[in-house]
Amino acid sequence: MSSSHRNLVHRHAQSILSGKTRPLAPGETCLYSYYEPSLTSGLHHVKVSQTIEAPADPRDSDQNTQKDAIEAIEQAFIATAPRFSLQPGAVDSVFPKPGTQAEHTVLPHIVLTDPHLPWSRSPSAAHLPPDEDEKTDRSRTTWLALMVFSIEELQMGQADIDDIMRYVPNDSGAKREQSETGALRMMARDTPKLNGAITTTAFNKIVDAKDAAEPTDVVVMPGQLFTALFTEPGGDGSRLNVASYKHMAHVRHIGTDGMANAGSKDDDALFSIVISRRTGLIDSDLPTPLVVHLLSLVFDEKMPVPTVNDRVAMTSLHSWTYTCLPSQNIAGKFELLTNLGQDLNVLRTGDNAQPEPFVSGDASQDLSIVDLIEARKADGYTLSPTRTVTGEVTAALLRGPLVPRRVKRPLRDGFTMQSNHGSDLAIFDNKLGLLDITYSSAWQLGKKLAMADEPFCAALARLRSAVHSRGLDGSKQEIHALFGDDGHERRTKTADSMIDLVQGLVDINASLHASGGAATSLARTRWHAAALMLAMSDKRGVMHEYNIAASPDYAYIYSWILNKVHLANVPANYLIPDPLSLPQETLRFFFIDDNWIDALIDGALSLANHWGYTPDMDKSRIAIKLAINERLRTPDESLGGWHALMPRYGFLLRSQLLVQFPDIVVEAVFSETRSGPISKTGGNSGSQTPANTPPKQPILVQKGLAPDTMYCLFDAAPPDLRRIILRMPPHQQCFKIGQKLTNEKLAVTWKKLYTTTEGPSTAQPGDTLGSTDFEPTGKPAPVFDWSLRTLDPESFATFLVNRQREGREKEFSDEEPTSAVLGLQLNNPILELDIGDVFVKQQ
Incomplete structure (x- = not known):
């Protein structure tokens, strides 16, 4: 059992603009804290002026230069960006996938194809700290926030829905019922018409004119929940503050070689990723459906701070549902892989015991009926009902x-x-x-x-x-x-x-x-x-x-x-x-x-x-x-003088890992030489390949029988098949708040991060700096709110940077927390199960 990850390097946006980045090596991913566009959305003015100079006439004794100035021209224009809904194709992927299951420690995330999108707008200055722009050039607050809700937090009765939608015209395409994600659908121009709810997203008839007829989704939540999520953590709740969400989005620069979809566009690609602050339900013993919404943080400057009895309507640009697995008596993928590696056996019924094989026709064996049945079960047999030719069931x-x-x-x-x-x-x-x-x-x-x-x-x-x-x-x-x-x-x-x-x-x-x-x-x-x-x-x-x-x-x-x-x-x-x-x-x-x-x-x-x-x-x-x-x-010349590849050995895997990660990677390692040639003649005499030296053999068949069951077939059996490696797919990785989360503690294992492009020669995949147990009382730091199931990004990132710098100032020189560093820590490592010669003993 081992843990590995790709090389990850974090940089900030200035390195992109300066052109100082080096090409990505195979297997590398570069993280940036933000990727702010050159021109943000909104109203902009362009002012153009021109001055024409001509040399003076030599006959002119004054020798003065003639100048003619043209009056300056000023032109206003509006830079557009999505505000009420996303463009088709804007979402590359989400995790957990819609309709799938995930552990309660998972922080859902969304991958956007536009690296600028989370920073194409800015939240209102009224909802940011006064010195936000002066603090750092390493972070920018996003206008998007990903949030997880339970069904009960968004669900409303039909009477409440009718009351809220009272003044929304019936001919505007509005639906007077909630979608499966708890959203109300209407036109963007009708959002100010919601009754009995504080609308966070203001509609400007001039600036937003082109979006007036654009369909948008609105989620309505209790004012108490809104205030808890969008005010400063630990504050008195009297002022809205969305600055902490700047740590929950970053940009990834990846090489796309070998990727079917992304690789068809360019040699590499930039994606923006927005991560949720909230986790699944803690200490639940039943699977629970959850809803994820991508919310707009561009709040109306004039909106009041909601009270407990208020309802708040927020614009949702994208949403999906998934099922949170129960946290009690449910193993994570690390435990699942570990259990798989500890319980290796061959395909037979009964327990793991392997009775001595029964040799048919051996009269010296005087076995009881029970022993005979167990011997047959050891050979893979099972009892099955059947009918005789006369119709009796036996x-x-x-x-x-x-x-x-x-x-x-x-x-x-x-x-x-x-x-x-x-x-x-x-x-x-x-x-x-x-x-x-x-x-x-x-x-x-x-x-x-x-x-x-x-x-x-x-x-x-x-x-x-x-x-x-x-x-x-x-x-x-x-x-x-x-x-x-x-x-x-x-x-x-x-x-x-x-x-x-x-x-x-x-x-x-x-x-x-x-x-x-x-x-x-x-x-x-x-x-x-x-x-x-x-x-x-x-x-x-x-x-x-x-x-x-x-x-x-x-x-x-x-x-x-x-x-x-x-x-x-x-x-x-x-x-x-x-x-x-x-x-x-x-x-x-x-x-x-x-x-x-x-x-x-x-x-x-x-x-x-x-x-x-x-x-x-x-x-x-x-x-x-x-x-x-x-x-x-x-013997086939195209196969190096070998025969057509035929299945001889394989394995069956049944695990919830396949439900969460359908593209789990299987790698087979074969011996350099075969134990003997397949054919009597030892292969094709005209081939340059020796009879017992096979070419690189692929996996013949890798197929799913059910969402949680898969089988693989190989053309060689042990000892020619030496190792089988099961690896978590790199493109289906997720973000997790920590290794363990209960009502009593949050256990976080700290990865060993580096601010240098190349780590020290002694660095190994999976290196850590130990772990820390955080308590609901706020010790050793208030990084998590157990009542809201929300992470405090600022406090967590600060604690992370301090932990990285303890005795490692040369390896980790950053003193300021950034979203890139936080993304590296929250990114779940790529685990793999390496099955070596141990499975040969199970023959």
Whole structure:
């Protein structure tokens, strides 16, 4: 278990304007305290004057310069910026995402595509300290504030809504009901018409004329709550003050290489981020819906300070909802990752105990029924209800393609996964007296998936007909050749056929023991030759993903089967027959049972069987599978002389981490050399890559089965697969007030920050300066208000800077708190779970 983060550097806006910034290195993010535009919104005047000078005439004895002055021209204009609502595309992302869940310590934030937007306007001077502009050039107060509310704080009865909207015209598009975020929708020009409420945002008929018909959202809150949120922390509440919100917004300069959306615009990008001061509910034992609003801090200078009985209407420019997870008995993502790393096991039902494997057919074992059942459970089996052919309901053994141990392929000599109805693939367990329906159910599933795919059925019917026709033509040629006039030719062909017969017997024996797992054990015949002709590409080689097949039907069949080999569209209840094998907050490893895949493919290819009344007589099906196996076993030059990548190992993850972070990063580390070559020949002799040295292997499949469940498939199993790393996604990070928040304390771990571009050589990701426990009494500093669940940004940032400077003046030279430093501290670290050789022991 480790914690890491990208290199983060904080600077102030002057470095941007001066052009002294250096290019970002890969993985770096640069933070700026603010990014004030050159021209803020509002009324501006441009004054232009011109003076023309001409040299004096040489004949003029006075030698005076002639000057003509043009009267100055003054032009007034209005610089516009959003005020009542945001432009489309202004929001890049929010966290938590709408409709998702988050821990109660999370401070929601919004990422805006315009880096100037939070500073494009300024709050009224009446609501800022008198010396605000003279204090520093490192911070600027924003006109936007992100705020979290509970539903009860904004909810109103219909009578109250009708009373407030009494004077708002009905034809203005106003809705006399609250939205899901507790807002009232109306035109911007109608906001002064709200009845019985103090409106914070004044509407100027001249300056705001163009926005008069713009729809806007208004939230109405109790005056007591408004006063507590927008007056100076610790003051008497007699004067509105929004200066503390300057610490809750900053700008991030990021490199966009490898990003699908942001990377399409430029090599790097600037985003502004606004963070909420409020957290979720503290010490709650139930999930709670919360509402987040992006509020305007441009208050009317003439508005009075609300009293307890007043209602206050504020302009909301953007809003969404999410669910706050209960803080009691709920683990955070650090604890979730830690628990996953401590509870590694293979996919099986029952507890973590691993009984000794039961060897079928071993008469020396005298086990009880309970021991036999436990042994089967250790092999990944579960009991499932099934019906006999006569209709009785009975129990049967069942497991899916994901198994806790390697399974021999084929199961025994002479056993082939080829059937016309699937029921003959069931295996009777004479020890337990139960039927193992694993492979018969896989066969039936393959047939159902094929029947549900109309193009597949049509392509298979055409391909079968083509193989049968070509095979029949070859048979006719051989028969007619026997009756030719040249007897010597007949004897020659007879001798050649004897050689083919012997070779066919050799092929039968070889196919029975093939490690690559041929789909059938029957010899190659003229039907196989016909199928191979259809499987050829336009370059006269075996068709694969990089060329064009001679038969489009074969190409479709091959692609469909390859998808099923990678478990595409296989229902989750077949992958995990027993939900008890994958409890909540678990990570389970598994092998792939190739016999199950063989049964699935055979069931799909059994359709359109018009000639083979027994499985061994279905020559077309046998030929198609042999042709596909020929491709899968042929070393591929494009893969460094290796075969097509096939899934052999994987893991299932079920955790609330996937709900909060759907793009969780999975990284697989493979050994430099494989334990042995896949093919008998050791790979392609023409390849420059040694047979046991694979190229860089990707994750074959990474797919979600449910919002909290995901599985990954790899082409190698331990020991070739050395490590698996689970990492929190860098673009889905969040801000948290601290590591632990209860009614008794707030625990904050201080990151080790630097004001230099490059930290010391001894700096390591995850370095900290220890932690501090803050109490509701205000000790050691009043950084958090437990009754309002709000952070005091000024006090917290001051305490942070002092803590960073203790004995580290050279590494951290700032004496003044800024939003960039606060953003670095609140930014949740990128955690990762590194699973090394420990999971190899779970085989």
